[in-house]
Amino acid sequence: NAGVTQTPKFRILKIGQSMTLQCAQDMNHNYMYWYRQDPGMGLKLIYYSVGAGITDKGEVPNGYNVSRSTTEDFPLRLELAAPSQTSVYFCASILAGRNTGELFFGEGSRLTVL
């Protein structure tokens, strides 16, 4: 079982460039999330989705967009990269109604914007 797979693992972008962070899960989870983690700041929710075709903003959505056309995939798009978006990005998923509280995380994507 692959779990939650994120690509790429590392990326360097120039200011103003665009890119998409890919996230796929093979556990048939309906809820998926994108978090960013800055040093000493914990994880902050960017966007989330409760099912295909449904997305909603989290705490820090500015500068990002998402889509959820299938249950498996939840890509995160950065349109005009800024240095403030330098961070480690984690995708996570959970099956709604499963009462363990355990989010399954991808291994993270480290993005640097110069």
Added chain:
Amino acid sequence: EDKVVQSPLSLVVHEGDTVTLNCSYEVTNFRSLLWYKQEKKAPTFLFMLTSSGIEKKSGRLSSILDKKELFSILNITATQTGDSAIYLCAVDTGANSKLTFGKGITLSVRP
């Protein structure tokens, strides 16, 4: 605004010491409190707590929740260098299982 506050933010101990990590919260809706351990990559799940006063235990790690005083502690006894990590506390406010995380506690265990 929902808030989760962890303390201390960093801690250095020697192998064999016992440590207590703190997490307090102020949220509009509480469903559960979770502890995660993060080494080099993704956070890994440790405990989920929903009821006051019931200790969860796994080996040398244990955790308890106080819903009246709005806090939780994570205890690690007989620490080992492999316990060095960031420990994250998060609260599930029940709205689509979104978690609000604290800043994390960086624990360093020296040989």
